[in-house]
Amino acid sequence: MTRTVACLDGLDPDYLDAHPTPAWDRIADEGATGVCDGLVPSLTNVNNVGIVTGRRPEATGVTANTFLDDGERVYVEDARYLGCETALAAAADRGADVVALVCKEKLRRLVGAGGVAAASAQEPPDWLTDLAGEPPGIYSGAASAWLLAAAAAVAAERDPDVLYVSTTDVVPHKHAPGAAAAGEWVAALDEGLGRLHGVGPVVAVADHGMNRKRRRVDVEALLADAGVAAETVRCIRDRHVYHHQNLGGAAYVYADDPAAARAALADAPGAVVLSRETACERFRLDPDRVGDLLVLGDEQTVFGPIDGPERVDEVDLRSHGSVHERRVPYLASTGAALSASVEAFAAAGVGQ
Numbered sequence: 324m325t326r327t328v329a330c331l332d333g334l335d336p337d338y339l340d341a342h343p344t345p346a347w348d349r350i351a352d353e354g355a356t357g358v359c360d361g362l363v364p365s366l367t368n369v370n371n372v373g374i375v376t377g378r379r380p381e382a383t384g385v386t387a388n389t390f391l392d393d394g395e396r397v398y399v400e401d402a403r404y405l406g407c408e409t410a411l412a413a414a415a416d417r418g419a420d421v422v423a424l425v426c427k428e429k430l431r432r433l434v435g436a437g438g439v440a441a442a443s444a445q446e447p448p449d450w451l452t453d454l455a456g457e458p459p460g461i462y463s464g465a466a467s468a469w470l471l472a473a474a475a476a477v478a479a480e481r482d483p484d485v486l487y488v489s490t491t492d493v494v495p496h497k498h499a500p501g502a503a504a505a506g507e508w509v510a511a512l513d514e515g516l517g518r519l520h521g522v523g524p525v526v527a528v529a530d531h532g533m534n535r536k537r538r539r540v541d542v543e544a545l546l547a548d549a550g551v552a553a554e555t556v557r558c559i560r561d562r563h564v565y566h567h568q569n570l571g572g573a574a575y576v577y578a579d580d581p582a583a584a585r586a587a588l589a590d591a592p593g594a595v596v597l598s599r600e601t602a603c604e605r606f607r608l609d610p611d612r613v614g615d616l617l618v619l620g621d622e623q624t625v626f627g628p629i630d631g632p633e634r635v636d637e638v639d640l641r642s643h644g645s646v647h648e649r650r651v652p653y654l655a656s657t658g659a660a661l662s663a664s665v666e667a668f669a670a671a672g673v674g675q
């Protein structure tokens with residue numbers, strides 16, 4: 324029997340309110356559903372690693388998509404940045420057959436650490452395409468449905484003990500709750516969960532929510548204007564700019580004089596500035612993996628460079644990264660699975 328944990332990328336609770344989810348509701352009737360707090364910065368790799376380890380970022384070391392490692396910008400996209408073993412690797416060590424299916428290679432290298440049979444839709448191995456067919460492009464709206472269908476095929480044919488599947492948030496970045504494309508995506512997630520529930524217990528949870536963003540603040544330029552020597556790292560920044568344009572609601576600022584940097588950002592609209600100490604205490608982050616300051620956006624603010632003299636301008640996009648996208652829905656098909664997941668989430672700092 325396959326036990327499945329599904330991470331539904333970017334499934335803001337609002338999508339479940341806006342669209343019918345018959346399978347979700349049926350599973351919830353015999354198990355449980357609700358909304359809980361994910362990890363901050365509210366990013367895919369931070370929360371996927373939180374889920375597969377059951378630990379907070381202070382233990383996992385995954386606090387962003389990018390950080391400054393001894394002054395050098397690095398992408399957090401392989402297992403060398405993992406500060407602890409994943410529960411998937413521990414299960415594989417005990418002899419369990421553990422499979423992890425994710426969208427992108429960067430996540431495969433993180434959640435697939437250890438003896439896990441891990442594969443991505445980006446570069447699927449033959450054993451996966453033999454079971455599930457060729458995937459659509461990773462930026463297509465159909466990628467999430469393919470991943471869940473692939474997971475169901477793996478469960479039926481290979482019958483692993485543990486199956487982790489993580490979808491992609493390309494649709495919620497582009498389409499608000501209520502939009503037709505959002506409805507198709509939610510229906511596909513729902514159908515996929517229903518199929519997985521047919522082969523064993525299922526726990527599903529989103530990694531982060533999603534909000535419409537109307538304001539962009541150029542933190543880097545504000546610091547330069549004030550003559551503060553600093554480096555700004557947007558936490559969401561990765562190699563995949565298509566769906567979020569590297570604009571998100573969290574940034575780390577590295578500065579020789581953090582007090583001067585804080586003063587330079589004091590009047591920035593829609594920005595809350597936390598010291599490293601406060602950020603690490605509040606969000607249980609690894610102090611070696613965050614900036615001297617953590618800048619968090621309000622519900623409608625993202626951070627990024629602006630061409631021209633403006634330091635603040637209007638945008639219209641959907642993104643995440645701040646505390647305002649930390650509320651996520653969860654679903655568990657059994658009480659036992661739920662208590663295990665709640666324990667894991669409490670350990671990850673996801674509970675209140």
Ligand SMILES: [Zn+2]
Pocket residue numbers: 333367492496567643
């Ligand atoms: Zn995203």
